[in-house]
Amino acid sequence: MANTSGAARQPSMPLRRLGSDGPELPVISLSLGSYFGPGGTFEHQRETLCRAFELGLTHFDVADHYGPPDGAAEQTLGRVLAHDLAPHRDELIISTKSGHPLDDGPQSTSLVDALDKSLRRLGLDYVDIFYHYDLADPTHRPPINVTDQLDEITRSGRARFVGLWNYDADWLPWVARHLRERGIPLVGAQSSYSMFDRRAEHNGLLSTLSGTDLGCVASDPLAEGLLIHPYRGGLPATGIKTVTDYWIDFHRRMNETTMGRIDQLWGVARERGQDLAQMALSWVLRDSWMTSAIVPAQLPRTLEGYVAAVDRLDFTEDELEVIEDATDLFTGDDDS
Template identity: 40%
Template sequence: MTFEARDDRYDTMHYRRAGASGLQLPALSLGLWQNFGTSRPFDVQRAIVLRAFDLGITHFDLANNYGPPPGSAEESFGRILATDLRSYRDEIIISTKAGYTMWPGPYGDWGSRKYLTASLDQSLRRLGTDYVDVFYHHRPDPSSPIGETAGALVSAIARGKSLYTGISNYDPEQTRAAHAALASLGAPPVLHQPSYSMLNRTIEHGLSEVLEELRIGGIVFSPLAQGLLTDRYLSGSAPQGSRATSSPFLHETDIDEDYLRRARALNDLAAARGQTLAQLALAWALRRPVITSAIIGASSVSQLEQNVAALTAAPLTTNELTTIDILLE
C-alpha cells in the first residue's frame, strides 16, 4: 500500500529548538541503534518508522555502525525512505554519525578527514539520499587534531552532503575544543549527543553547563538505560530475548538488589502519576531546558506509542523531583 501520512501528525508533538540554531526537533526522536538491523523483520521496522512519523516524530537518528550488522540500519531506513517517505523528505531530519570502526585498516575508524569523508559517502549510498541533515562525529579521537575532524564535518556542508554539524560522547573540555574549531569554520555544532538517564547522570557534572553556555542543544540517548527504566526487569529476572540476555551493553548482573530497590520505588511514583516507569523516565530526562530531544528505540508500534504518551503527562513537580533524587542516592 502507498503510505499517506496523517494530516494531524503535527498537532500534538512538542518541538524544541536545537541550541542557538534555527533547527527544531521533536521532543522524542526515533533512534535506529539496535532494532533496525537484519535480526528484525523489515515489515516491523517499516511499521515503527511510519507510525513515528504519523505521531509527529520527524527526526530519525542513525550512525554508520548501527544494525546489527553495521550499516544495516541505514540500509533499512533507506528502503523505507525510497518506498514510503520520499515525498516527505523535506519534513524529515535524518542524522548519521561516524567515529567507530567500520572497515579494516587505519582509515576505517576515529576522526580523520579520510575516514569521515568516506564514511559519509557510504552512509548516503545506503540511505539513498543526497544529504543528511546532521552529520556527527560519534566519539572524540585522541590522535587526530580536532581541527582536522572539524574541517571534515564542515567540508561535508560545503559539498552539500550535510546541513549541520554535531558531536557525540565528548566531555566538557572536548566539547569546548570542538565548538571552538567548528565555530571558527562557520558551522558550530547544533547538537551534542550524550548518554543520559536517571541511572546515568554524568552530564550533570559539567557538560550540561557547557551546552547551556555555548548554546548547543542536548539530544540524549539511552534515556531508558537500555531498558532498566522500564517494567521489563522489575520481577528480578531477565526475560528470554531481552537486552539483558542478548546485548553487550546490558547484563543480567545489572539486575541486582540495589537496582530493583530503586526501580520499584520509581515505578510506584510513576503509577501515582498515572504513568509507566518508562514514561516517567522520559519526562524526567526532558525536564531540563538544555535537552532538545530524547532518543527512543522501539521494538514494536505499541512500545513506541506508549513512549510518546509520556509527553501528555503533567510536568514533574518540585516534590516529585526531590523524591526521585532521594531514590537515586
C-alpha cells in the same frame, strides 16, 4: 503500506530547537540503534518507522555502525524513505554518525568517505545532522583533518549541520569555538542521559553545552531497557547491541542494594498515571534545555506509549525528591 496522509498523522508532538541555530526536533525521536538490522522483519520495521512519522517523531537517528551488520539500519531506513516517506523528506530530520569502530574492521580515516557510504545506503543527497563520534584521549585536541573534513561535509551540502557525540566536557568548549571559527554549523551534542545515568550532569557536560549555545539530545533515556520493564535482576538483552562497563557496574550495584528503589519509581509513575518508561522520558524532558530524547522501538504500540509521556512533563517537588532518593546510587559520580 502505512498511511502517512495528513488525516492519519498527529502533529501535536512538541518541537524544540537544537542549540541557538539548529533545526527544530520533536521532543521524542526514534533511534534505529536496535531492531532495524536483518534480524527483524522488514514489514514490521517499515510499519514502526511509518507509525513514528504519523505520531510526530520526525527525527530518525542512525549511524554507520548500527545493525548488525554495519550499515544495515541505514539501509532499512533508506528503503522506507524511498517506498513511503520520500514525499515528506522536507518534514524529516535525518541524523547519522561516523567515527565509531566498525564490526568488520577499523573505521575509515575519511569522514567524507564514511558519510558518502551512509548517503548511498540511505538513498539521500544529504543528512540534516552529521555527528562525529570521538574516540580520542580527552586530554588531546581533535586532529585538524577532522575539522577540515567536517568543513567539507557541510560546505558540499552533504550535511546541513554538525553535532558531537561522546565528546568530553573539558575540551568541548575548545572544539566548539574551533569549529565555529571555521564557519562549521555546529549545533549540539548527543549524550547518554537518564534517571540511572546522570554523568552528564556531574561531569559538567550539560552546563558546558548551555554555555556554548549548543543543544543536547539524550541518547539512551531508558537506560538500555532498565526503565522499560520492572527490573528484577539480570542485564537487559533484547535489542541491546552492546552492554558497556558502566551498565555492568550498574548491575552489580543493583544487586547490592534493595529492589525497593525501583518499586519507589514505579509508585511515583503510577500516581502520575504513567508507566515507568513514560515517567523516565518525562523526567529527561522536564527542562527545556534538553532538546530531544531518542528512544528505540520494535513495535508501533511501543512508540504510542512513549508519545504519551509528553502530556506530563511537569513534576512536583515531592516527586522529584523521591526520584532523587531512589536514584542517588546511580548518578555516575564514580564513573569516568
